[in-house]
Every structure is written in C-alpha cells, then in structure tokens.
Amino acid sequence: MPKSAANILQIPPEITEHALVLSHPRDVARFAQTCRLARQLVYQARDQHLWRRLYLEQPFDDLRNSLEVQASPELANSVDWMGELQRRVYATHLLSKPDIIAQDLSEALKVLITAIRNTPPPLDKTGESKDILWVAHLVQDHKVFGTDAEATSGQEMAMREALRDASQEFCQMWSYLGWRDCHDTEYEIETRNHARAFVYDLRNYSSGTLWGPFMEDKKLKYRVNWLHVASIIKVVHSNLQDLGALWSGTRPPRTLRSLQPYTAPNCPNRNPRDWAGVEGTWRRYVCFMDYRFFSVGNNGPYDPEFFEAEDFQEATRLIELKIHIERLLYPNSSNTAASSSTSNSKQALPIIFFKGTSRGGNGNEADVRGSVRMTPDGYIRWRFVSASIYDGHSQWSSEGVQIGAVGSAAGVVGTWTGAHHEEGDPAGPFWLWKVEDNHPSHMHTTLFA
Structure with missing residues (x-):
C-alpha cells in the first residue's frame, strides 16, 4: 500500500x-x-451514504422527489445513487469526445432522456428542474443540436455523422429541447420541408403505426416513432412562426419547466383519479395542406422542393376543446366503472376514457371522445375522434404522444386523419396543450374544426 x-x-x-x-x-x-x-x-x-451525498452535491434533482418514490415512499431506501451518478458522469464524458460514434451517442442520449422523464414535479410555480437545466446546458455546450448548414469542428462533424445512426434518441431529445432554439435560417427552412415531406406522406400511416407517430415493434407491438414526433413539431412550430402576431397569446409553452410532470394548468389540483391531467380546457393547432397539393404530392415520395412552389398552400387553424373523464378501465379487467383512486405504477394505471366538445371557426362544433393510456414503452398515448354534433358521424381521428412527463404543460403532439382511414383521406399534424379555464376564446375569427 x-x-x-x-x-x-x-x-x-x-x-x-x-x-x-x-x-x-x-x-x-x-x-x-x-x-x-x-x-x-x-x-x-x-449503505450508499457516500454516494447519496456525492450525488446531491451535483446539479441534479433529488431522486427521492421523483413521482415513483412519492407514490411509494418505501422506495426511497432503495434508490441507486451510485449507479445513477455513474451513468450521468459517463454520458457527460461520451458527449465530450471529439470522435463520438453512433453507439456512444445513443447511450449518452438515453441517459439524458431518462433524466428528463424522471424529473420531480415542481415545488412552486416558477421552479425549474435541475436535471432539465443540466441536460439543456450539456447538449448546448456539446453542440448536439448544431444547426449550422456546414459543420466546422471535428466534434461537430463527428456528431453529425453519429446522428444518422442514433436518430430515434436524437429526435426524442430534439422534441424535448432542440426545437426551442430554432431560428428562421436557410438550414431551418430546409429541415422544415423535409419534415413536411415526412408528415404529409400517407405511406407513414397504417394500422401498424396506429395511424399516428408510432412504429411497429415485434416485442412491444408498437412504440413511439420520435422521428415522426420531431417532424410534427418542426412543421407546427414553423407554421406558428408564420402566423406572426395572430393568436400570439395562445402558443404551446416554450419553457423548460413545461416538460416537468403536472405543470399543465390545474394539474396540481386535479381529481385523484385523473392521473394524466385530462380534465379541463385545451387549445389545439392543426395544420393541413390544400387537398390539390396533398393528392398530387402523394402520387409518390414527396420531394422537399415540392413545398417551395409559389402557389403551395398550407393552413394552420386553432381549435378549442373542453373535456372531462367519462370512465376508467384497469388493465386485465372488464370493470368499466369509474374509480375514485388509482395507483401510480405504470402497470396499474387505468385507461382514461374521456368525452367533450371541440369548437372551431364558423361556429363549427364537434363531439369528442377518446382515451389516454400508457404505451408499451412507457409513454403516454392520446387517441380521440371528433364527430358531428348534428348526426353523430365520425369525421376525424387523432393519435398523439405526450411531450415530457405525465401532465406536462408541453402538451401532446400527433397526427389527425380521416376517422375511417379510407383511401385518399388527408392527414396532418397537430399540437394540443392545456390552458387555464379562463383562457381567452378566439372563436370570433375564421378557424377550422
């Protein structure tokens, strides 16, 4: 020695x-x-006394404040302080390598994604998660989301090459953080058109993808397709920028805090059975192409330059919704009665069935029915159908994924299609998020329902 x-x-x-x-x-x-x-x-x-103290000295959230531990306090004694700290330190090391490879980038981003998904609910209305701030600074410092048309440094070029083979993790992280720093540059315009080419391509919609931003998986049946999610965000966000001052007070939240659990309005005071923060007032932007362009474009794969035509038309419309829970259904149970309480474990979370109304421009109204459930890979899936209030005929079907943690203010992004998925039905992206019940109505303007 x-x-x-x-x-x-x-x-x-x-x-x-x-x-x-x-x-x-x-x-x-x-x-x-x-x-x-x-x-x-x-x-x-x-015991892990040393590692707990060492972990808490870092700029991280206390793992004992996570939703999982809050639901089952006995888990606080089994927190893996050493393992979690080692994973985060190693992820930081990987992202600092100038010649990072795809496998390393993928592993590092998985650690950062887990940190974001497991952030605790905020203690007050202004506090931001230390974990999210740490992730945001880390990916910014290491240029994970570099948007220059040409990479200059060796690290940037290596990162760009690695992203080709780590697209799911990169797109998920971009869906959480990257879009918030988008600027109206030539590079952004190019990526917007590539996103349009993906979102409006009917070949990306089938029963295997649940007609939404999902992909088939042999083990899980289906899982979230984060490339699709990122493309949706790109299209909707870019279109909202084009709106300028129109409805400027009605936008999906941009703050990092919006990714945390139960940051959506009224979620902290929600009904105990409403584990997803469903009940309340919502706003929804939908985008769609002029059907003439949509039908022509879908004769084959879209060329991104297709969207640069002078007469190309794409619209963005605002819809207002009010929804409430109709009933709950627990997994492996035929009992459809609503329950007054629910477990917070992923396995025991019931499916929430909801109904409500949707209002768009020209006085158009629709009945809305849908459900919220956990996906096989642990994310929150929204599905709903709008039907005419006059004849009950189903018109549009929507599939979406919660961005961030459960009940996050960031909301739900997804795609809408024809309710019966008939050949030639259009499709387009949407962004749905919760607002205060007294949020201003915009139905005096011409909108789409």
Missing part, C-alpha cells in the same frame, strides 16, 4: 468521506483505485 494512501486512511472515515464528497466523482473513482482499503470505502460500504 502506498504510504500516502495509508496516511489518508488513518483519518477517521467520516472525515475522509467528507473530503470525497467535495471532490468530482471522477476523482473519487481514481481514489478508489489507489488501494484495497480505498476501494472498500468507496464501493463496498454497507
């Missing part, structure tokens, strides 16, 4: 531990490599 290590370990363990807590986790790992006793102190202690 080196003499220096022996001298250090003659100090009372609590003092050594305090010194380690003030060190960077990488230095703690190096200290553990100096001798057997140091390794025992760091990695073989009877």
Whole structure:
C-alpha cells in the first residue's frame, strides 16, 4: 500500500468521506483505485451514504422527489445513487469526445432522456428542474443540436455523422429541447420541408403505426416513432412562426419547466383519479395542406422542393376543446366503472376514457371522445375522434404522444386523419396543450374544426 494512501486512511472515515464528497466523482473513482482499503470505502460500504451525498452535491434533482418514490415512499431506501451518478458522469464524458460514434451517442442520449422523464414535479410555480437545466446546458455546450448548414469542428462533424445512426434518441431529445432554439435560417427552412415531406406522406400511416407517430415493434407491438414526433413539431412550430402576431397569446409553452410532470394548468389540483391531467380546457393547432397539393404530392415520395412552389398552400387553424373523464378501465379487467383512486405504477394505471366538445371557426362544433393510456414503452398515448354534433358521424381521428412527463404543460403532439382511414383521406399534424379555464376564446375569427 502506498504510504500516502495509508496516511489518508488513518483519518477517521467520516472525515475522509467528507473530503470525497467535495471532490468530482471522477476523482473519487481514481481514489478508489489507489488501494484495497480505498476501494472498500468507496464501493463496498454497507449503505450508499457516500454516494447519496456525492450525488446531491451535483446539479441534479433529488431522486427521492421523483413521482415513483412519492407514490411509494418505501422506495426511497432503495434508490441507486451510485449507479445513477455513474451513468450521468459517463454520458457527460461520451458527449465530450471529439470522435463520438453512433453507439456512444445513443447511450449518452438515453441517459439524458431518462433524466428528463424522471424529473420531480415542481415545488412552486416558477421552479425549474435541475436535471432539465443540466441536460439543456450539456447538449448546448456539446453542440448536439448544431444547426449550422456546414459543420466546422471535428466534434461537430463527428456528431453529425453519429446522428444518422442514433436518430430515434436524437429526435426524442430534439422534441424535448432542440426545437426551442430554432431560428428562421436557410438550414431551418430546409429541415422544415423535409419534415413536411415526412408528415404529409400517407405511406407513414397504417394500422401498424396506429395511424399516428408510432412504429411497429415485434416485442412491444408498437412504440413511439420520435422521428415522426420531431417532424410534427418542426412543421407546427414553423407554421406558428408564420402566423406572426395572430393568436400570439395562445402558443404551446416554450419553457423548460413545461416538460416537468403536472405543470399543465390545474394539474396540481386535479381529481385523484385523473392521473394524466385530462380534465379541463385545451387549445389545439392543426395544420393541413390544400387537398390539390396533398393528392398530387402523394402520387409518390414527396420531394422537399415540392413545398417551395409559389402557389403551395398550407393552413394552420386553432381549435378549442373542453373535456372531462367519462370512465376508467384497469388493465386485465372488464370493470368499466369509474374509480375514485388509482395507483401510480405504470402497470396499474387505468385507461382514461374521456368525452367533450371541440369548437372551431364558423361556429363549427364537434363531439369528442377518446382515451389516454400508457404505451408499451412507457409513454403516454392520446387517441380521440371528433364527430358531428348534428348526426353523430365520425369525421376525424387523432393519435398523439405526450411531450415530457405525465401532465406536462408541453402538451401532446400527433397526427389527425380521416376517422375511417379510407383511401385518399388527408392527414396532418397537430399540437394540443392545456390552458387555464379562463383562457381567452378566439372563436370570433375564421378557424377550422
């Protein structure tokens, strides 16, 4: 044993531990490599007291404040402080590599995505998650979302190449953070047209994709297609920028806080059975192409330059909804009666069935019925159908995915199609988010229902 290590370990363990807590986790790992006793102190202690203190010294949220632990307080004693800290330090290391490969980029982004999804509910109306701020600064510092038309540094070029093979994780992270920093540049215009070419391509809609932003999966049956989700956000966000001052006070939230659980209006005071924060007042933007262009474009794959035609027309309309829970259905149960309470575990979360009304321009109104449930890969899926209030005929069907955590203010993005999915039915993107019940109505203007 080196003499220096022996001298250090003659100090009372609590003092050594305090010194380690003030060190960077990488230095703690190096200290553990100096001798057997140091390794025992760091990695073989009877509890995770050292690692908990070390973790909480970092700019991270307290893992004990997560929704999962709040629902089952006994889980606080089994939090894996060491494992979570090691994963985050390693992800930071991977993103700093100038020659990052696709597999490493994918693994790093998975860690960051998990951090965002597991953020605790905010303690007040202004607080932001430390985890989300950490992720946002990390991806910005390492140019994960570099939008220059030409990559210049070796790191940027390596990142760009790696993204080709890590598209799902990249698109998911972009759907959370990247779109918030989009600017009206030539590069953004180009990516907008590529997104349009994907979103309006009918070949991306089938029973296998649930007619929405999903993909078939042999193990899970289906899972979220984040490339589709990112394309939807790109199209809707770009179209909203084109609106200028029109409905400027009615926009999906841009703040990082909007990704946290139960940040949507009235969610903190929701009915206990409403685990998804469904009940309330919502706003929804829908986008659609002039049907003449839509039918011509879908004779084959869209060329992004198709959308640069001088007479190309795409519309964006605002819809107002009010919905409430109709009933709950628990998995593996035939009991459709509404329940007064629910478990927070993913396996036990019931399917929420809701109904309500939708109002658009020209006095158009529709009845809305739908459901909210967990997807096999642990995300929140929204599905609803609008029907004429006059004859009950179903008109449009919508499929969407919650952005961020459950009940997030960021809302739901997805696609609408014909309710019966007949050949030639149009399709387009939408963004749905919750507002205060007294949010201004815009139905005095000409809108689409």
